[in-house]
Amino acid sequence: MLTRRFEELDEEKVFKDPVHRYVHVRDRLIWDLIGTKEFQRLRRIRQLGTTFLTFHGAEHSRFSHSLGVYEIMRRIIEELKNYVHWDEEERLLALAAALLHDVGHGPFSHSFEKVFGTDHEQFTRDIILGDTEVHAVLERMGAHFPEKVADVIAKTYENKLIVSLISSQIDADRMDYLLRDAYFTGVSYGHFDLERIWRVMRPRDDQVVFKRSGMHAVEDYIMSRYQMYWQVYFHPVTRSAEVILRKILHRAKKLFETGYRFKHEPGLLSPLFRDNIGLADYLRLDEAVILYYFEVWQDEPDPILADLCSRFVNRRLFKYVEFSPTNLERYTELREAFTEAGIDPDYYLVVDSSSDLPYDFYRPGEEGERLPIHLLMPDGSLRELSRESDVVEAISGKKRTDHKLYYPADFIDDLSDRRAAKLRIKELLK
Numbered sequence: 001m002l003t004r005r006f007e008e009l010d011e012e013k014v015f016k017d018p019v020h021r022y023v024h025v026r027d028r029l030i031w032d033l034i035g036t037k038e039f040q041r042l043r044r045i046r047q048l049g050t051t052f053l054t055f056h057g058a059e060h061s062r063f064s065h066s067l068g069v070y071e072i073m074r075r076i077i078e079e080l081k082n083y084v085h086w087d088e089e090e091r092l093l094a095l096a097a098a099l100l101h102d103v104g105h106g107p108f109s110h111s112f113e114k115v116f117g118t119d120h121e122q123f124t125r126d127i128i129l130g131d132t133e134v135h136a137v138l139e140r141m142g143a144h145f146p147e148k149v150a151d152v153i154a155k156t157y158e159n160k161l162i163v164s165l166i167s168s169q170i171d172a173d174r175m176d177y178l179l180r181d182a183y184f185t186g187v188s189y190g191h192f193d194l195e196r197i198w199r200v201m202r203p204r205d206d207q208v209v210f211k212r213s214g215m216h217a218v219e220d221y222i223m224s225r226y227q228m229y230w231q232v233y234f235h236p237v238t239r240s241a242e243v244i245l246r247k248i249l250h251r252a253k254k255l256f257e258t259g260y261r262f263k264h265e266p267g268l269l270s271p272l273f274r275d276n277i278g279l280a281d282y283l284r285l286d287e288a289v290i291l292y293y294f295e296v297w298q299d300e301p302d303p304i305l306a307d308l309c310s311r312f313v314n315r316r317l318f319k320y321v322e323f324s325p326t327n328l329e330r331y332t333e334l335r336e337a338f339t340e341a342g343i344d345p346d347y348y349l350v351v352d353s354s355s356d357l358p359y360d361f362y363r364p365g366e367e368g369e370r371l372p373i374h375l376l377m378p379d380g381s382l383r384e385l386s387r388e389s390d391v392v393e394a395i396s397g398k399k400r401t402d403h404k405l406y407y408p409a410d411f412i413d414d415l416s417d418r419r420a421a422k423l424r425i426k427e428l429l430k
């Protein structure tokens with residue numbers, strides 16, 4: 001089929017969306033990207049990983065989030081049209097990058113990355129540049145178009161305005177996920193006035209700034225982010241499920257490496273265990289596949305693998321206590337007591353840490369330096385947000401970290417054997 005580069009569809013297509021009401025598609029390029037198998041695969045990957053075990057509504061997919069980021073980008077481009085000239089190629093570049101920014105995510109990506117060292121950003125690049133349907137669609141726009149899309153997502157593209165709209169302290173990605181995750185978890189925080197933010201956006205040099213009159217909408221967005229991190233994303237119960245998931249993967253990999261004979265071979269997971277997973281094998285993994293293995297591994301002769309899988313599938317999660325990572329003595333003693341009690345501490349005594357920096361002003365040269373949000377004052381000057389907003393100032397640059405120790409309370413409560421060791425564990429966990 002021969003397509004003109006900037007072809008529009010005969011009729012606009014719409015997707016019904018609970019957050020944005022409708023997602024509008026007019027460009028052939030975007031419509032065809034949505035139809036690729038790599039993009040359709042995102043329907044089978046949840047946006048929030050194990051969060052559905054805490055907030056049962058959180059079943060939404062990366063597919064819906066990706067469409068949402070695209071829609072926000074489309075609306076921002078509309079708003080900014082009055083202030084900045086977009087040529088047709090740049091407009092489609094911004095839209096395609098918004099749509100594809102998460103295309104390399106796999107099932108439970110963050111846990112997989114910790115265990116296997118895979119990198120969803122690298123897979124995003126591979127999908128855009130490799131032998132895929134996504135690449136074939138992008139290439140119709142010109143030989144260099146796929147690379148430009150990958151560069152926007154990697155933040156190396158020359159037009160920094162486009163880059164900042166997809167990835168900065170206030171961007172289309174975050175605007176969508178905060179609202180979407182609030183909607184699907186059902187929490188009452190996390191809301192802010194998206195349309196108001198768009199209306200006060202102005203391009204200035206290479207970035208977007210916000211009219212002073214819209215400051216409170218921006219404050220709301222920052223607070224929403226702050227609340228969502230601690231109330232939803234770092235929820236201790238979600239982290240408990242994540243800890244178990246990671247330990248299942250650790251255990252299965254270890255068994256694989258030591259020549260254990262699985263009753264149910266790990267099949268599609270074996271390339272991960274061999275540490276050489278390629279794009280084609282990676283694209284075959286989704287959450288249904290992972291959960292299939294967890295289901296059948298409940299019958300494995302290896303008691304640790306079977307127990308951990310049963311915990312995940314049936315939601316029998318680990319309990320937790322606060323933990324100070326500097327208190328090594330307590331941790332060492334606990335490990336000893338676990339071993340004495342016949343509970344392998346490598347799998348059943350897990351420290352998990354979360355930390356977040358809700359907003360930061362510019363600190364040149366520091367690790368993770370971030371571009372600040374600027375307000376456009378009535379006299380035309382710029383002012384960094386935390387200098388003008390007391391609310392934002394209160395949380396600026398403050399990194400909060402939380403450490404917890406996870407363990408299976410049911411094992412320790414069962415005093416039918418190794419009573420003394422278990423009582424000591426209880427004492428130490430107080």
Ligand code: NI
Nearest residue numbers: 065101102173
């Ligand atoms: Ni995203």
